[in-house]
Amino acid sequence: MSRRRYRRKNEGLLDIAVRLDWKVSAGLAAASVFGGAVLVPALLGSSPALRPISTVFTQFAWLVAFVFALIAVIRSTAPPEPAESDQPPAPPSTQDNVWIPSVASGVPPRPPRPESWSLDVLDRVEWKRFEDLCCAFYREKGIRAETTRLGADGGIDIHLFQDDTDPNRATAIVQCKAWNKPVGVKEVRELRGVMAHEKVEKAFFMAPNGYTDDARAFATENRITLLDGKLFLAMLQRLPEEASKRLLEFATAGDWTTPTCPSCGDRMTARDSKRGAFWGCVTYPKCHAKLGMRAKPAAAI
CATH class of the missing domain: 1.10.287 (Helix Hairpins)
Structure with a gap:
């Protein structure tokens, strides 16, 4: 209870x-x-x-x-308490930096399904689908990859297993941040701490909108490979045509831009408040999770 x-x-x-x-x-x-x-x-x-x-x-x-x-x-x-639709977005947090597709207000229109990979496609993919895409990419490369459960992930989104002598031992970890801004050194330092805790020597950080200079410098000194949108796009495009197409279909199937609730895993819905639009869980009031939303629509694909 x-x-x-x-x-x-x-x-x-x-x-x-x-x-x-x-x-x-x-x-x-x-x-x-x-x-x-x-x-x-x-x-x-x-x-x-x-x-x-x-x-x-x-x-x-x-x-x-x-x-x-x-x-x-x-x-x-006393003045009446505002309804959920009038509630302001939750205070900024790590999860609030997740990339969210842009809408002015109300239910956002679903973008047309793209026919090829682009940086714009990577930007539009909602945060949970982006994590699943990264995991699927490693599997297409022939690497055993497993995502962590929804919720507190301990700084790990994906485990990679490449030790033939001990198949159950993770040899590398992956952290994914589908943010709408560069990832800072704080998050990369946290990943280094997780590496020490997990006793792995390699880690990958995947973020479509890149990293700050401090983050890049720290990663270089600590065996952390940073993959930004341009590099990940090139890697997707270099895959065999069938594999690349398969990943594109997976990433853009169904509602691929509306974010997943980080608390319960259900879908979120666009809501409005005096401070602007935000994403709220469709199961409210059972789940009170919220995510920030950009104020202006993104360019069409």
Whole structure:
């Protein structure tokens, strides 16, 4: 059971009053007044022995009524909470740098399916499909490659296995970042730390929009191969024609530009807010994941 569900299950009347509409608090206040002014005296007030207890319960009921009435006043005067469609994008995070196809607002049109590889195609491929494309590329090269599960990947998106003497030992790791900006040295340093933890001597970083100069310098000193969009495009084009075509069909099949939810793996949908358009999970409110979105449409293929 999730922590959120656990809290909901065990929250009290005060928590409910604060979270729900002001009318709930007003109703609880009225119920407390009735209990303190009518119910408690009727049940306990007739007995001299119980009359002191009745007085205590009555005073407590009035106190509770005052608290709920105060909450009702505050809730009734506060501005309404915005709906999901009005929620601003989540604060920037590593995942928010994922490349997202550009739309102005609303549901983005699906781009035409390309007939050949280009840098524009690599830019448009949503982040999860890009990871799967990278894995499929290594398999086309005859290398056993396995992607990690969705969610926290520990800095690894793909494991490569090329040790014939120990088939289950990964010999290299791959990190993929389909960002709309160059990858910095921080991410490359993190990959070096993962190499040490995994006890592998080689690593590959694949990012369509390249790397900063500091990132390139660090990678050169630490046996990390950086593959940007131009280099990866050349590698795709140098494959045998059938293999290259097969990967293109795989990368652009179905809805290949709408991002995958990084939390639950479902699709995301375009939403609008006062701060602009953003991607939200289609399963909301079950999943609250969000991703940033560019403000202007990208050029057509």
